[in-house]
Amino acid sequence: MSEVKQGNNSKIFGLLLGPALFLLTILFFHPPGLSESANAVLACTLWIAVWWITEAIPIAVTSLLPVILFPLTGGLSLVDTTASYGHKYVFLYIGGFMLAIAIERWDLHKRIALTIINLIGTNIKSIILGFMLATAFLSMWISNTATSVMMLPIAMAIVAQLKDNPDTIEDENQIFGKALMLAVAYSASIGGVSTLIGTPPNLILAGIVEEIYGIEITFYQWLKFGFPISVILLAICWKYLTSIAFSFKQKSFPGGKEEIKRQLSNLGKISFEEKVVFGVFCTTAIAWICRSYVLNKFIPAIDDTIIAMIAGMVLFILPASKEKNRKIINWEEAVKLPWGILLLFGGGLAIASGFKSSGLANWIGSQMTLLEGVSLIMLLFIIVAAVNFLTEITSNLATAAMLLPILAPLAVTIDVHPYILMVGTTVAASCAFMLPVATPPNAVVFGSGYLRIPDMVKAGIWMNLISIVLIVLFTYFVLPALWDFDPGVYPLDWIK
Numbered sequence: 001m002s003e004v005k006q007g008n009n010s011k012i013f014g015l016l017l018g019p020a021l022f023l024l025t026i027l028f029f030h031p032p033g034l035s036e037s038a039n040a041v042l043a044c045t046l047w048i049a050v051w052w053i054t055e056a057i058p059i060a061v062t063s064l065l066p067v068i069l070f071p072l073t074g075g076l077s078l079v080d081t082t083a084s085y086g087h088k089y090v091f092l093y094i095g096g097f098m099l100a101i102a103i104e105r106w107d108l109h110k111r112i113a114l115t116i117i118n119l120i121g122t123n124i125k126s127i128i129l130g131f132m133l134a135t136a137f138l139s140m141w142i143s144n145t146a147t148s149v150m151m152l153p154i155a156m157a158i159v160a161q162l163k164d165n166p167d168t169i170e171d172e173n174q175i176f177g178k179a180l181m182l183a184v185a186y187s188a189s190i191g192g193v194s195t196l197i198g199t200p201p202n203l204i205l206a207g208i209v210e211e212i213y214g215i216e217i218t219f220y221q222w223l224k225f226g227f228p229i230s231v232i233l234l235a236i237c238w239k240y241l242t243s244i245a246f247s248f249k250q251k252s253f254p255g256g257k258e259e260i261k262r263q264l265s266n267l268g269k270i271s272f273e274e275k276v277v278f279g280v281f282c283t284t285a286i287a288w289i290c291r292s293y294v295l296n297k298f299i300p301a302i303d304d305t306i307i308a309m310i311a312g313m314v315l316f317i318l319p320a321s322k323e324k325n326r327k328i329i330n331w332e333e334a335v336k337l338p339w340g341i342l343l344l345f346g347g348g349l350a351i352a353s354g355f356k357s358s359g360l361a362n363w364i365g366s367q368m369t370l371l372e373g374v375s376l377i378m379l380l381f382i383i384v385a386a387v388n389f390l391t392e393i394t395s396n397l398a399t400a401a402m403l404l405p406i407l408a409p410l411a412v413t414i415d416v417h418p419y420i421l422m423v424g425t426t427v428a429a430s431c432a433f434m435l436p437v438a439t440p441p442n443a444v445v446f447g448s449g450y451l452r453i454p455d456m457v458k459a460g461i462w463m464n465l466i467s468i469v470l471i472v473l474f475t476y477f478v479l480p481a482l483w484d485f486d487p488g489v490y491p492l493d494w495i496k
Helices: 002-028 036-054 065-073 078-086 088-105 108-120 124-139 144-163 172-192 200-213 219-245 256-267 272-298 304-317 339-358 360-366 369-373 376-390 396-414 418-428 440-446 453-483
Strands: none
Touching (some): 002 036, 036 339, 036 360, 036 396, 078 088, 078 339, 088 144, 088 200, 088 272, 088 304, 108 124, 108 144, 108 256, 108 272, 124 144, 124 172, 144 172, 144 440, 172 219, 172 453, 200 219, 200 396, 200 418, 219 272, 219 418, 219 453, 339 360, 339 396, 360 396, 376 396, 376 418, 396 418, 418 453, 440 453
């Protein structure tokens, strides 16, 4: 009860603090070099950031504030502000989510997950690895929330099977239950890092880079970076959970394999609809990966968003089997799109547009001269660590939307490539492992009853620290080679 009251108090405080900071900035904050429009964008952003952080009102609703505040204060015109909510990456996410809806509608995700787990084996560590691989793979293509919600009952069925088995060592299933729940949550977040559509911060980065610099980050370009770092972090996470965070006296649990086979059997033979959805899914993924190297040679105008839209529309056209008498997906199913996330995309991109057009980005960059003497790898470490722990208490999407427009001018000031700071921040925003409120997957598995907050903090703080070190090293040393740029030089042709 006290936690609810405390939460309400913080919301009331945020509700008042946001407008107060807005008014104070508009009325009294007029330093040299800050134009009226830049002052307006700054004031509006402070209001939005406070409401995002405190969740004074729903985050999606706060994301509509730019539509009201920017035009009224002169920060950005109504036309330019609302254009951000129709950015091409918003439609890329819509297309990707239509594909995810079809995968979930016909239970293809369950078949994929159970098949992967079934192939891995019955050894305790192998079962956990199987769940992690299945969860991470699905999270590359569908939301990490949906992935964890789908995997949770499968995981709980396995734990229950072991609990009821007389051959199981007493209390061993509790330890296994904790490890398996954390494995599902962590791998859902880690898997999302792999692809451009895997987690919303990735698309926010791509949208802001295009908004500020006019440079496109393609699906394949992100995959080259995101997939390897995801694989490495997943392997470390599995080793950490099964050898350090938890130890198992019983090396293999009787009945685990049978439970997986039973659930697979309950799904029955692969249906016609599953085959159709799997075909569309594979075709779309191949098109995204090959687009910049193959498709653009024949169709120069095609891009990742158009591919996603084609996939989404095809699912409305292709028929299910005759006895179903329907299409693969219908509008009643598609309308369940996460509209709140789409609004948050738009709000973040509107802020980026305001930072750029008003000159606020350049003004902030000019104020950051104190950072010029700091080594790049140390600065990257500070930013990644700060974002990692900030995301424990704030939305990872809101965090990315707030910080990325600020990091762009910082790169100019200290003469480093923007990718180093912005990509590191984006990945760090998806790597919060300590608290139930940090990410939806954490909240989902916390609801299983197997975990307490101390359990999550104890295991999660080490995963946070591991992810910080890996992100810094990978972003600093590997990213420049993969994306072919010099990390210590700002690209002059990017200045607009």
